[in-house]
Amino acid sequence: MTTASRQATIRFPYKRSLGPVMGAFMTALTEQRFLGIRSGDRVICPPREWDPDTAADLSADDLVEVGPAGTVESWTWVAAPGAAHPLDRPFAFALIRLDGADTTLLHAVDAGAIDVMATGMRVAPRWKAERTGHITDVDAFVPGETPEGGGGAGAEEPVTMMEYDAAITYTLPITPNEARDAEWVAQGRFLGLQCPVCGRTYLGSRGYCPVDAVELGAEHEVELPQRGTITNFTIVTPVQYPGQTETDPFPRVHVLLDEHDVVLGYQNLIEVPVEEVRVGLRVQAMWDTTGDAAELEGWIPTGEADVEDPDLVNRIC
Amino acid sequence: MAARTDDDIAIIGWSQSPMVRATNKTETQMLLEVITGAVEHTGITRAELDFTCAGSCDYVAGQAFSFVQNIDAIGAWPPKRDSHVEMDGAWALYEAWVRLLMGDVDVALATGSGRSSTADPGTIYPMEMDPYYLAPLGVDAMTFAGLQAQALVERGAVTERQMAEIAARTRRDAKDNPFAQVSGDFDVDVLLAEDYVRSPLRRHDLPPITDGASAVVIARGDKARELCERPVWITGFAHYAEIHYPGLRDLTKAESVTLAGKAAGLDEAPIQVAELQTAFTHEEPLVASALGLGPDVEINPSGGPLAGNPIMSTGLVRIIEAAARIRDGGTHRALAHSTSGPCLQQNLVCVLEGDER
Ligand SMILES: [Zn+2]
Numbered sequence A: 001m002t003t004a005s006r007q008a009t010i011r012f013p014y015k016r017s018l019g020p021v022m023g024a025f026m027t028a029l030t031e032q033r034f035l036g037i038r039s040g041d042r043v044i045c046p047p048r049e050w051d052p053d054t055a056a057d058l059s060a061d062d063l064v065e066v067g068p069a070g071t072v073e074s075w076t077w078v079a080a081p082g083a084a085h086p087l088d089r090p091f092a093f094a095l096i097r098l099d100g101a102d103t104t105l106l107h108a109v110d111a112g113a114i115d116v117m118a119t120g121m122r123v124a125p126r127w128k129a130e131r132t133g134h135i136t137d138v139d140a141f142v143p144g145e146t147p148e149g150g151g152g153a154g155a156e157e158p159v160t161m162m163e164y165d166a167a168i169t170y171t172l173p174i175t176p177n178e179a180r181d182a183e184w185v186a187q188g189r190f191l192g193l194q195c196p197v198c199g200r201t202y203l204g205s206r207g208y209c210p211v212d213a214v215e216l217g218a219e220h221e222v223e224l225p226q227r228g229t230i231t232n233f234t235i236v237t238p239v240q241y242p243g244q245t246e247t248d249p250f251p252r253v254h255v256l257l258d259e260h261d262v263v264l265g266y267q268n269l270i271e272v273p274v275e276e277v278r279v280g281l282r283v284q285a286m287w288d289t290t291g292d293a294a295e296l297e298g299w300i301p302t303g304e305a306d307v308e309d310p311d312l313v314n315r316i317c
Numbered sequence B: 001m002a003a004r005t006d007d008d009i010a011i012i013g014w015s016q017s018p019m020v021r022a023t024n025k026t027e028t029q030m031l032l033e034v035i036t037g038a039v040e041h042t043g044i045t046r047a048e049l050d051f052t053c054a055g056s057c058d059y060v061a062g063q064a065f066s067f068v069q070n071i072d073a074i075g076a077w078p079p080k081r082d083s084h085v086e087m088d089g090a091w092a093l094y095e096a097w098v099r100l101l102m103g104d105v106d107v108a109l110a111t112g113s114g115r116s117s118t119a120d121p122g123t124i125y126p127m128e129m130d131p132y133y134l135a136p137l138g139v140d141a142m143t144f145a146g147l148q149a150q151a152l153v154e155r156g157a158v159t160e161r162q163m164a165e166i167a168a169r170t171r172r173d174a175k176d177n178p179f180a181q182v183s184g185d186f187d188v189d190v191l192l193a194e195d196y197v198r199s200p201l202r203r204h205d206l207p208p209i210t211d212g213a214s215a216v217v218i219a220r221g222d223k224a225r226e227l228c229e230r231p232v233w234i235t236g237f238a239h240y241a242e243i244h245y246p247g248l249r250d251l252t253k254a255e256s257v258t259l260a261g262k263a264a265g266l267d268e269a270p271i272q273v274a275e276l277q278t279a280f281t282h283e284e285p286l287v288a289s290a291l292g293l294g295p296d297v298e299i300n301p302s303g304g305p306l307a308g309n310p311i312m313s314t315g316l317v318r319i320i321e322a323a324a325r326i327r328d329g330g331t332h333r334a335l336a337h338s339t340s341g342p343c344l345q346q347n348l349v350c351v352l353e354g355d356e357r
Helices: A019-030 A176-186 B027-042 B066-073 B089-101 B121-128 B141-155 B160-176 B188-192 B221-227 B255-263 B283-290 B314-328
Strands: A005-017 A034-039 A042-044 A063-066 A070-078 A091-098 A105-109 A122-127 A138-143 A161-173 A190-194 A201-203 A221-224 A227-236 A250-257 A263-268 A282-288 A295-301 B009-016 B051-055 B081-085 B107-115 B196-198 B211-220 B232-241 B273-275 B333-340 B346-353
Touching: A019 A034, A019 A063, A070 A105, A070 B141, A070 B196, A091 A138, A091 B141, A161 B121, A176 A190, A201 A221, A263 A295, B009 B027, B009 B089, B009 B221, B009 B314, B027 B066, B027 B107, B027 B211, B051 B066, B051 B089, B066 B107, B081 B089, B089 B107, B089 B211, B089 B232, B089 B314, B089 B333, B089 B346, B107 B314, B121 B141, B141 B196, B141 B283, B160 B188, B160 B283, B211 B221, B211 B314, B232 B255, B232 B314, B255 B283, B255 B333, B255 B346, B273 B314, B283 B333, B314 B333, B314 B346
Parallel strands: A105 A138, B051 B081, B051 B107, B273 B333
Antiparallel strands: A005 A161, A034 A042, A034 A063, A070 A091, A070 A122, A091 A105, A122 A138, A190 A201, A190 A221, A227 A250, A227 A282, A250 A263, A282 A295, B009 B211, B009 B232, B107 B211, B232 B346, B333 B346
């Protein structure tokens, strides 16, 4: 069965503070050097702020230089690299014990072919020409004893922050209710679904009554009216951020529809000055029907007298 | 065998969804169905649930606070005592069990749910790893598994042929599991002729990508007996975690598995069945030996995670399968295992027992 779907990409543009130990490690990467940290009689690389066994505080004073070459302790061949991987051709991920360290660093080995890889093999870093103080300043390790690449100077100031900009693209199926709801909206109509147990009505995109945990479907359809009453509102004073197109203060209102107990939240109210927006105002839907599919522009006053009900403001959903 | 008291807690009902490559349901709808299934299996209504705890993951769901809308599946009116763990549902059950130990409420529900079909798992998994040293390299679950498998192969703890035999055995066993996603008869020599995905792992060594959900109802002693003719008693429940970064661990060992097993009282009596969350073939002998399981213990008769791996629910399904062997099969004592983190970083063991019959 094929299903309609929509795609959405979520970006995670993190900036992270590094602290004294990882900051020193990242700074050293810009200088084409590796640092480990002494804890008791062993050296841990990549360094951590605490001993992993005892949780004892480790001091940046105990950082020691290790590597640059090292020995592969385990590895796995990545025949078809993914978009998030450091190399776009087949490579190995490996656990590498840098010379002078007692623990291993996980990184990529650009070996060319799986036959080249072996536990116990010697590898050395291939440095990037531009280094920012990031684990990917090492482009990859390469077989042998001799570091490659690099050049230029290290960071002028100690590195204290790192960026990690990841993205995940989701493909989410559109449920039958969501699809039918979109069809109704395209016709300038509001679809509702009425719960067969409690009688509450919900917007047509919902899949279930959350009170009774009952599935809702086409057999529960009702047409919702185009008129209602404002139960609550806020005036938004826009601040500029990417995607913000508003420049003047504007209202967002909750509309309780007539006949059915359904509140449409965060609706656009048009043709009403912000100082006149109020609870109890009677409104009706206004659709833009100039395109192939109708779009809800917002709500305009009907001209009827306000509803006087002090409980209205309590209706938020 | 110690007599059961009111402080003993039992599994009294459960439900799991079919394990599928991609569902067209929302996560909430999947949960709605398994919660309905679990309360009907128990013979109660949602209103009789005193406490609920859900296991799910925002990165898998693709939405911040995704568990909030999942509450819709519980029927949370009048309001319920509810909690959530960003862990497999097995840990949600652990929290529900701890909650019942407090003694003031009698019946609890735990769920696990996830739709791994919605994005490339290779882009989701790194987000949950060490953000300084691991995540920026895009190190995914298959890579961690490959590194651990290679270490085990070189230590002589397992061979690629044994791994293929585990894949063939579990998927053959899965033919009897109506919920399984991958099942059938596979020829080990044919499997071994395939290319590596992450050496030494081939496609058959990996779990499928699965959408699914599960739900379990537990109750305190007297209430469990009142509601259920054959309660499955939780006689031990424990979890332990090791250091996260794999370069700081001996990947040929799984010490936290051993500790969790001991803390759950695994040694107190023999078990007949073990349902292990070993999603990669090489993990089965490692976990089995860390638990000290002998050749007489039947491992993953359901097919295990290699037959269906609904991330965030896979561990809770192990508990359901182990409980089902006790209630509906001839098993007296069984264990279920769940794991989280790279290279079996954190491990949970739940020991289950039926009444003497
Ligand atoms: Zn209802």
